[in-house]
Amino acid sequence: MSFWQEKIKIGTLSFPRFIGGPLDGITDSPFRQLVREFSQEELLYTEMRHVACVAHDVGGAKSLKFDQLERPLNYQVAANSTDYIEAAIEKILAAGVDIVDLNIGCPARNVIGSGSGSALMADPARLESILKLFRKLLPIPFTVKIRAGFKEKNALDIARLIQDCGADALAIHPRLQTQHFEGQPDYGLASAVKKAVSIPVIISGGVVNFKTAQLVYNQTGVDGFLIGRGIWARPWKLYEMREHAQGNLWQPTTKMVLHYAMKHLDTMLHYYGPKGLFAFRKHLPFYLRGLPNATNIRAQLVQSSQAHEIKEVLASLEG
Numbered sequence: 001m002s003f004w005q006e007k008i009k010i011g012t013l014s015f016p017r018f019i020g021g022p023l024d025g026i027t028d029s030p031f032r033q034l035v036r037e038f039s040q041e042e043l044l045y046t047e048m049r050h051v052a053c054v055a056h057d058v059g060g061a062k063s064l065k066f067d068q069l070e071r072p073l074n075y076q077v078a079a080n081s082t083d084y085i086e087a088a089i090e091k092i093l094a095a096g097v098d099i100v101d102l103n104i105g106c107p108a109r110n111v112i113g114s115g116s117g118s119a120l121m122a123d124p125a126r127l128e129s130i131l132k133l134f135r136k137l138l139p140i141p142f143t144v145k146i147r148a149g150f151k152e153k154n155a156l157d158i159a160r161l162i163q164d165c166g167a168d169a170l171a172i173h174p175r176l177q178t179q180h181f182e183g184q185p186d187y188g189l190a191s192a193v194k195k196a197v198s199i200p201v202i203i204s205g206g207v208v209n210f211k212t213a214q215l216v217y218n219q220t221g222v223d224g225f226l227i228g229r230g231i232w233a234r235p236w237k238l239y240e241m242r243e244h245a246q247g248n249l250w251q252p253t254t255k256m257v258l259h260y261a262m263k264h265l266d267t268m269l270h271y272y273g274p275k276g277l278f279a280f281r282k283h284l285p286f287y288l289r290g291l292p293n294a295t296n297i298r299a300q301l302v303q304s305s306q307a308h309e310i311k312e313v314l315a316s317l318e319g
């Protein structure tokens with residue numbers, strides 16, 4: 001069996017190597033439901049939620065509102081201390097997930113301002129107490145998503161700490177906090193992390209199709225591939241990569257793209273109610289990208305406040 005057909009083992013569980021990454025506001029429950037139409041076995045990360053929000057049901061408990069068909073799910077949280085972790089874990093386990101992930105890579109100002117996300121990479125002592133508590137409380141696999149470092153690259157030390165604290169795998173997005181999501185990812189650093197630990201290492205950054213997965217694998221030797229922006233408005237992406245890895249040429253047809261754009265809108269309306277329409281509009285340009293005839297109507301569509309109007313125009317593009 002080739003590397004690409006083998007699975008990645010995370011604790012007692014195993015999954016195909018291509019994994020759906022977390023994109024806050026994008027890879028939400030409605031989107032993950034669409035992904036499941038193509039890929040049933042693949043692991044999907046949820047978007048990051050602070051343990052205090054989960055513990056207190058902030059946002060009408062939306063963070064725990066998902067469908068069991070979205071599993072296997074890696075539920076991602078942020079924390080800045082050991083507070084709220086126990087209460088959050090109790091709720092997450094009751095909701096039914098497969099893995100819990102701690103995010104220590106988020107670069108956002110409001111997140112690092114409270115000492116969570118990537119700020120934790122600059123505070124190994126605090127991080128250690130948090131990691132140990134997660135490990136103690138979690139009867140299911142536990143993973144951590146890191147960056148190259150906060151202001152300085154210290155991913156090697158942090159990866160060893162994560163392993164020593166008993167995590168089952170780690171994902172690395174090899175950019176510094178200061179780089180946010182831009183600039184060349186440091187695949188050399190990801191390769192060094194892979195060599196430094198024996199737990200599985202997942203790469204995040206720049207993998208958008210099977211070809212880029214191969215290129216990144218050659219440079220890093222990692223075990224798994226987290227697809228972030230590459231999956232946006234492409235719920236078939238993990239399926240496509242799996243097909244390409246098996247040597248099958250597969251491409252979505254224009255009709256399929258438009259069908260899933262409309263279905264995405266319906267799923268969001270069902271999940272969020274009428275405000276789902278406004279949340280959906282940010283996805284439209286990504287579905288329309290590269291489609292013939294789309295340029296002229298894109299501006300009109302992203303302004304529309306009528307679901308039926310958007311659907312009629314999309315249907316007319318089927319040609």
Ligand SMILES: Cc1cc2nc3c(=O)[nH]c(=O)nc-3n(C[C@H](O)[C@H](O)[C@H](O)COP(=O)(O)O)c2cc1C
Nearest residue numbers: 021022023024047048173204205206207227228229
């Ligand atoms: C809009 C946006 C939202 C993101 N939200 C999260 C998040 O909630 N949790 C997380 O770990 N990473 C988040 N990320 C980072 C991605 O998961 C990923 O690490 C990064 O985009 C690099 O991978 P890519 O090149 O495949 O997109 C986000 C990135 C973007 C662009």
